[in-house]
Amino acid sequence: MASASSARVSIQVDGLERKSPAPTACRIGKLVMSGGIYGRNPATRELAEDAQAQTSQLFENIHAVMQAAGGTVADIIKIEFDVSDMTLRAMVNRAWETMFPDAGSRPARHVVPAGHLPEGAHVRCELYAVLDEVRP
Structure with missing residues (x-):
């Protein structure tokens, strides 16, 4: 039986929900891993218009994912773009x-470089983080 600190927790971020039946990110204990994060505006759920706007939005979304996970960007150990x-x-x-x-x-x-990005997407990332402490 898994302990409370090792129970898997799905992390959802309003406006960044995935089309697949998977969460935005997942946490087990202090470890956090995300699925694909895009430069999508959470309010409209639309990709920003150009690569610069998508990149700026993507980095804002990284903050939102880490906050939802109970951490900050200081907890990130790796990002793959x-x-x-x-x-x-x-x-x-x-x-x-x-x-x-x-x-x-x-x-x-x-x-x-990625040829598999959805039409109109210029950048996406996946992040890996280790939280300082487990927060509910």
């Missing part, structure tokens, strides 16, 4: 350095 074109890496870098300004304390990351 998929981009529609590798020229978007510079855009991701700018947002990355804003979110994680201390070069001595940044999560690991990976940016790869």
